[in-house]
Amino acid sequence: MLKMVFPTIMLLPTTWFSKNNLIWINLTTHSLIISLIPILFFHQTNNNLISYSTYLSSDPLTTPLLMLTAWLLPLMIMASQYHLHNESPLRKKLYLSMMISLQISLIMTFMATELILFYILFETTLIPTLIIITRWGNQAERLNASTYFLFYTLTGSLPLLIMLLFVHNNLGSLNIPLLTLTAQKLTTTWSHNLTWLACMMAFMVKMPLYGLHLWLPKAHVEAPIAGSMVLAAVLLKLGGYGMMRLTSILNPLTEYMAYPFLMLSLWGMIMTSSTCLRQTDLKSLIAYSSVSHMALVIMASLIQTPWSFTGAIVLMIAHGLTSSMLFCLANSNYERTHSRIMLLSRGLQTLLPLMAFWWFAANLTNLALPPTINLIGELLVMMTSFSWSHVTIMLTGLNMLITALYSLYMLVTTQRGTLTSHIINMKPSFTRENMLMFMHMSPIILLSLNPSIIMGFTT
Amino acid sequence: VAHTGRTVGRLGEGDWDGKVSEIKKKIKSILPGTSCDLLPDTSHLPPEHSDVVIVGGGVLGLSVAYWLKKLESRRGGIRVLVVERDHTYSQASTGLSVGGICQQFSLPENIQLSLFSASFLRNINEYLAVTNAPPLDLQFNPSGYLLLASEKDAAAMESNVKVQKQEGAKVCLMSPDQLRNKFPWINTEGVALASYGMENEGWFDPWCLLQGLRQKVESMGVFFCQGEVTRFVSSSQRMLTTDDEMVILKRIHEVHVKMDHSLEYQPVECAIVINAAGAWSAQIAALAGIGKGPPGTLQGTKLPVEPRKRDVYVWHCPQGPGLETPLVADTSGAYFRREGLGSNYLGGRSPTEEEEPDPTNLEVDHDFFQEKVWPHLALRVPAFETLKVQTAWAGYYDYNTFDQNGVVGPHPLVVNMYFATGFSGHGLQQAPGVGRAVAEMILQGSFQTIDLSSFLFNRFYLGEKTQENTTM
Numbered sequence: 001m002l003k004m005v006f007p008t009i010m011l012l013p014t015t016w017f018s019k020n021n022l023i024w025i026n027l028t029t030h031s032l033i034i035s036l037i038p039i040l041f042f043h044q045t046n047n048n049l050i051s052y053s054t055y056l057s058s059d060p061l062t063t064p065l066l067m068l069t070a071w072l073l074p075l076m077i078m079a080s081q082y083h084l085h086n087e088s089p090l091r092k093k094l095y096l097s098m099m100i101s102l103q104i105s106l107i108m109t110f111m112a113t114e115l116i117l118f119y120i121l122f123e124t125t126l127i128p129t130l131i132i133i134t135r136w137g138n139q140a141e142r143l144n145a146s147t148y149f150l151f152y153t154l155t156g157s158l159p160l161l162i163m164l165l166f167v168h169n170n171l172g173s174l175n176i177p178l179l180t181l182t183a184q185k186l187t188t189t190w191s192h193n194l195t196w197l198a199c200m201m202a203f204m205v206k207m208p209l210y211g212l213h214l215w216l217p218k219a220h221v222e223a224p225i226a227g228s229m230v231l232a233a234v235l236l237k238l239g240g241y242g243m244m245r246l247t248s249i250l251n252p253l254t255e256y257m258a259y260p261f262l263m264l265s266l267w268g269m270i271m272t273s274s275t276c277l278r279q280t281d282l283k284s285l286i287a288y289s290s291v292s293h294m295a296l297v298i299m300a301s302l303i304q305t306p307w308s309f310t311g312a313i314v315l316m317i318a319h320g321l322t323s324s325m326l327f328c329l330a331n332s333n334y335e336r337t338h339s340r341i342m343l344l345s346r347g348l349q350t351l352l353p354l355m356a357f358w359w360f361a362a363n364l365t366n367l368a369l370p371p372t373i374n375l376i377g378e379l380l381v382m383m384t385s386f387s388w389s390h391v392t393i394m395l396t397g398l399n400m401l402i403t404a405l406y407s408l409y410m411l412v413t414t415q416r417g418t419l420t421s422h423i424i425n426m427k428p429s430f431t432r433e434n435m436l437m438f439m440h441m442s443p444i445i446l447l448s449l450n451p452s453i454i455m456g457f458t459t
Numbered sequence: 460v461a462h463t464g465r466t467v468g469r470l471g472e473g474d475w476d477g478k479v480s481e482i483k484k485k486i487k488s489i490l491p492g493t494s495c496d497l498l499p500d501t502s503h504l505p506p507e508h509s510d511v512v513i514v515g516g517g518v519l520g521l522s523v524a525y526w527l528k529k530l531e532s533r534r535g536g537i538r539v540l541v542v543e544r545d546h547t548y549s550q551a552s553t554g555l556s557v558g559g560i561c562q563q564f565s566l567p568e569n570i571q572l573s574l575f576s577a578s579f580l581r582n583i584n585e586y587l588a589v590t591n592a593p594p595l596d597l598q599f600n601p602s603g604y605l606l607l608a609s610e611k612d613a614a615a616m617e618s619n620v621k622v623q624k625q626e627g628a629k630v631c632l633m634s635p636d637q638l639r640n641k642f643p644w645i646n647t648e649g650v651a652l653a654s655y656g657m658e659n660e661g662w663f664d665p666w667c668l669l670q671g672l673r674q675k676v677e678s679m680g681v682f683f684c685q686g687e688v689t690r691f692v693s694s695s696q697r698m699l700t701t702d703d704e705m706v707i708l709k710r711i712h713e714v715h716v717k718m719d720h721s722l723e724y725q726p727v728e729c730a731i732v733i734n735a736a737g738a739w740s741a742q743i744a745a746l747a748g749i750g751k752g753p754p755g756t757l758q759g760t761k762l763p764v765e766p767r768k769r770d771v772y773v774w775h776c777p778q779g780p781g782l783e784t785p786l787v788a789d790t791s792g793a794y795f796r797r798e799g800l801g802s803n804y805l806g807g808r809s810p811t812e813e814e815e816p817d818p819t820n821l822e823v824d825h826d827f828f829q830e831k832v833w834p835h836l837a838l839r840v841p842a843f844e845t846l847k848v849q850t851a852w853a854g855y856y857d858y859n860t861f862d863q864n865g866v867v868g869p870h871p872l873v874v875n876m877y878f879a880t881g882f883s884g885h886g887l888q889q890a891p892g893v894g895r896a897v898a899e900m901i902l903q904g905s906f907q908t909i910d911l912s913s914f915l916f917n918r919f920y921l922g923e924k925t926q927e928n929t930t931m
Contacts, residue, residue, distance in 0.1 A: 139506075139507055225927060269832035280533045337733075338713075339510045343531065343532075343538060345904060418905070420901070420904055421869045421874065422731055422877075425698060425708035425710055425874050
């Protein structure tokens with residue numbers, strides 16, 4: 001494990017001691033090399049953890065998310081190059097250090113074996129994200145956005161700390177493999193209900209659940225591109241990961257307590273998808289679509305069947321890559337027209353045909369086109385929710401329809417139609433941008449060929 | 460060196476009490492319940508980002524803002540900022556205008572614009588309705604326009620009236636006998652033909668339209684800012700045309716808005732800039748780099764709009780023409796109309812090129828009235844020999860020196876600057892139509908309802924004049 005953590009920590013001196021014109025090259029290359037390391041973890045002969053140390057280890061649930069996190073850092077660095085090129089070298093290095101420290105905390109969060117370690121690093125990820133949003137965001141509303149982001153997440157996770165300490169007191173250890181062996185059964189008393197709520201609320205806020213999702217559109221819209229990418233791709237998955245880890249100690253209460261959250265997820269899925277149809281701001285549209293996809297993951301984590309867990313993991317990976325790609329595309333538009341409104345950049349297909357292809361591919365994966373992994377995830381989740389209750393198929397089916405509607409609406413508004421006259425002198429697509437889109441798209445396509453590696457615990 | 464009684468040392472340096480009270484103030488402002496004044500107060504500054512920045516808050520600028528908000532298909536779609544230098548509108552052409560509307564032009568586009576404006580004004584309380592606000596009273600006097608033509612202009616007037624009738628304006632031709640019959644106060648010496656607008660023509664209160672637009676546009680969510688645009692920050696790019704010529708296309712991505720009486724300015728990031736600055740449009744265009752190039756090329760073509768001063772005089776004449784008097788435009792260029800119900804009239808005359816007054820100030824030239832306007836008025840209306848001038852004011856025309864018609868649409872080289880200016884005295888009456896045309900150009904890519912492609916900027920470079928041949 002240290003072979004991943006140490007190189008990532010060492011990226012910090014790399015940033016600070018590189019020559020000014022070599023920062024980007026050094027960091028991108030080294031983070032790409034680091035991202036090859038999780039591939040070693042994919043070969044697992046059984047469902048036990050690959051325990052390389054007592055504190056950090058990796059299992060079939062962790063490894064896909066770890067791969068996603070590691071893969072995303074070079075992409076974030078590539079995407080930030082344009083909007084940082086006017087800043088002073090000190091500021092550039094600060095920004096990159098924030099991203100790298102975020103990366104360190106994220107890697108260790110996913111690999112933590114002990115739940116307290118997981119919690120500490122979970123909270124640590126908030127601080128670099130906050131600094132990125134507040135310092136490098138675009139508009140004055142970013143202060144409001146970062147306040148919402150910080151306080152929603154902190155308030156949700158304080159009860160979790162209390163519960164973890166309580167469980168540690170009771171069970172003597174919070175080591176994840178040991179939890180499944182020693183957990184006591186929770187019944188439906190008031191205190192056990194509150195225990196369940198306290199454990200779950202942090203992750204519900206993080207996912208986010210429909211009623212607690214106010215921070216997400218604000219934070220995503222106000223963050224700079226790297227902030228949006230890491231928020232959408234990885235930070236939301238922390239919630240799903242935490243939920244799947246903690247449900248092992250919360251049985252059998254989950255079947256009883258999960259009911260209101262399942263209802264909220266089902267309803268919220270449709271509400272946020274419908275909101276997407278009315279959005280004018282491109283980034284806001286993608287943010288609401290994230291809420292909609294994550295609602296499916298919440299449902300899957302709460303239903304707790306093997307297929308639903310598989311569906312949740314696959315959907316998390318697929319959504320992470322797709323959402324991040326959509327944010328990169330929206331950012332490439334924003335850098336050219338200086339406006340995030342969809343109406344003001346229409347008909348781009350005639351101007352930038354290759355970028356139109358990436359838009360097309362991203363929107364197709366967003367609407368869960370077969371045979372991409374997006375579809376596999378969504379289909380598995382829909383099937384398990386159908387088996388939980390037959391009625392849900394109407395809601396999840398309606399959601400798939402509305403998802404298709406807004407994805408195609410986004411595609412048609414930005415790409416098709418007549419070109420507006422005030423964008424005829426757009427700079428053509430940079431190789432860096434095309435590379436960025438390719439590096440987002442190729443894992444999706446390759447994983448569609450062999451999705452079993454991200455399917456988590458399959459016995 | 461002996462120290463005095465106070466302790467001098469590390470701790471005593473500086474104003475310790477002051478520092479402590481500052482820290483206490485900071486902590487208090489962070490606590491919930493109090494407003495956070497840690498950051499400097501920027502409520503007087505425009506927002507840092509706006510999708511469309513409209514330079515100029517007169518009737519044309521507000522009309523573009525209104526139609527942009529009306530034609531966006533999703534509520535809250537476009538963020539619009541209107542930057543107006545003078546909130547009292549003391550020199551703006553809109554407030555100082557005579558307020559007439561007529562369809563008697565020779566160009567079909569002008570006729571269509573005025574017809575649309577007339578229907579807009581008739582239905583103004585549907586267009587500009589704001590909840591809980593009283594309905595607007597435009598004081599529209601539908602008395603019509605009467606254009607008089609001498610022998611040499613009669614043929615042109617006949618063909619113009621034919622075009623106007625084709626476009627749907629209700630205009631009729633009158634002979635001198637019919638004129639004397641209908642308007643007994645008129646002296647038809649030197650008049651061969653007259654055209655009289657029977658419907659949709661007259662005059663109204665421009666202030667009321669401006670205030671109505673302003674309050675509607677504010678209710679639709681447009682930001683207003685009082686400030687002056689001092690700089691455009693743009694990025695350029697070289698591109699090859701289809702004839703393998705190299706052109707440099709510019710794109711404005713930031714507008715610096717300077718606040719009144721201070722050096723403070725706010726850079727506003729924007730996607731589109733609309734030049735509706737009226738008489739000062741040429742300065743705004745020059746800021747964007749339009750016209751900086753060798754003369755005779757497209758880069759060197761300046762925006763040919765300049766301010767021209769025009770005086771309006773108000774007089775009292777108890778024996779003057781009655782209530783049905785239209786706005787009469789004489790063969791000499793003098794015009795007058797009734798003002799109010801107390802035998803007051805207002806009017807003036809466009810000076811010739813040699814007589815052009817100095818546009819640096821808005822002082823009225825009373826000698827001009829005595830020598831150049833009154834004789835013609837007295838000739839045409841004998842009752843005006845005994846008039847008494849009550850008051851006078853002067854206003855600017857945003858005069859297009861090329862062909863005296865408006866400039867609408869994008870600039871070919873500065874790709875995101877749109878014009879809505881240069882209407883040379885008939886901007887007020889065409890404002891609703893022009894606003895809609897610019898909004899359609901931005902939101903839908905082309906003119907949808909009224910085709911104003913003959914008013915594009917290109918004609919200055921290509922030399923194609925879109926000129927009126929009426930006597931107005």
